[in-house]
Amino acid sequence: MRITIFFIAICLLASCKTDLKNLEPVKGNMKADVVYLASDDLQGRETGTSYELQAADYIAKRMKESGLEPKGNAGTYFQTFSFKPSSDPHQEAAFTDEKGDAFLTGTNVLGYIDNGAAQTVVIGAHYDHLGMGGEGSLHREGEAVHNGADDNASGVAVMLDLAYELKTSEKKGNNYLFMAFSGEEMGLLGSNYFTKNPTIALDSITYMINMDMVGRLNEEKTLAVYGTGTSPRWNQIINAVNKDFNLALNESGVGPSDHTSFYLNDIPVLHFFTGQHEDYHKPGDDADKLNYEGMQQISDYILRITAEFDNAGKLAFRKTKNESEEVPRFKVGLGVVPDYLFTGKGMRIDGISEEKPAQKAGLMKGDIVVKLGDSTIVDMMSYMRTLATFDNGDKTKVTVDRDGKMVEKEIEF
CATH class of the missing domain: 2.30.42.10 (PDZ domain)
Incomplete structure (x- = not known):
């Protein structure tokens, strides 16, 4: 039976009657999070399916365990959006209020740490993937479950780890909004929808951090960080607090992941990425191939960055060159x-x-x-x-x- 978003929302709304401010946060396990999200049982977490909703339910429960307040719609952790998929890869899918077989519903998952601060930091990662393959898959041998352990159960696991750490941190200079985005694989739909329909004031967001494919840190410990030109303060801090990585820095705020939606709204961004690999968008992207020690190092590194900006006020935004427009044909x-x-x-x-x-x-x-x-x-x-x-x-x-x-x-x- 298809799980409806209404049923999940009602169940979680009832469960949220617990006083979250007095809830003792529970530290999770990144490997356990990846194993669940990248299991065959979730059939690749394709946007608009019951399997994606099962993943959304899991993420919401993990947010609640960390003491995060729901920041979706109607007092829940969920923000839903309906859209008509585009068959033209060069045309955006259109959001709609209509329902029917021609339309799909995506579900963002949002949890909030309210420290009573003037500014909020958004920390996000998409959790949808390719389901059984189809458009976007590089697998050419028929249908198969695309588990998406690196892409992007890894980013969600790091996000959930950061949620616990920042909830229990003594640094309270910023609020934090944690977002698991839907519809990234179909064109950054969830993040795009949020910036058009924010559940907090966009002008209160000081910066946004995005993790997409952070599960395969290589032996050289090379970590790509995109968006370093989107604020004049990024470069000094990300280099100063780096203890573990060979950093590959890129200034552009535009790229094929959800940070782009925030950059286009004049919000400084950083996007973390450990590189492409032979299992990208294929069935072989499984949980047993991830570097969990590397994921922990990335989480710790991002935590050090947030600490440096705890009492820094709102970060200045700077536009960057769109390098994707310069790619030759x-x-x-x-x-x-x-x-x-x-x-x-x-x-x-x-x-x-x-x-x-x-x-x-x-x-x-x-x-x-x-x-x-x-x-x-x-x-x-x-x-x-x-x-x-x-x-x-x-x-x-x-x-x-x-x-x-x-x-x-x-x-x-």
């Missing part, structure tokens, strides 16, 4: 997965696609492309600009750094 592809966390010179290959130019030329995972044709490759952008100059059927030379040795191969696109 490609007529050909090399057939590799770039390592987006690589901070050295060149473009490091993180994966090779079967029967594509890179594999046929003998390139390997870990190779660092330092020259393509006549162009020197110094970073990801120079690689993309150079690749965009080639047409189908072109031949050229590619030079890679393979374990310190320069190797030259011939590529045919």
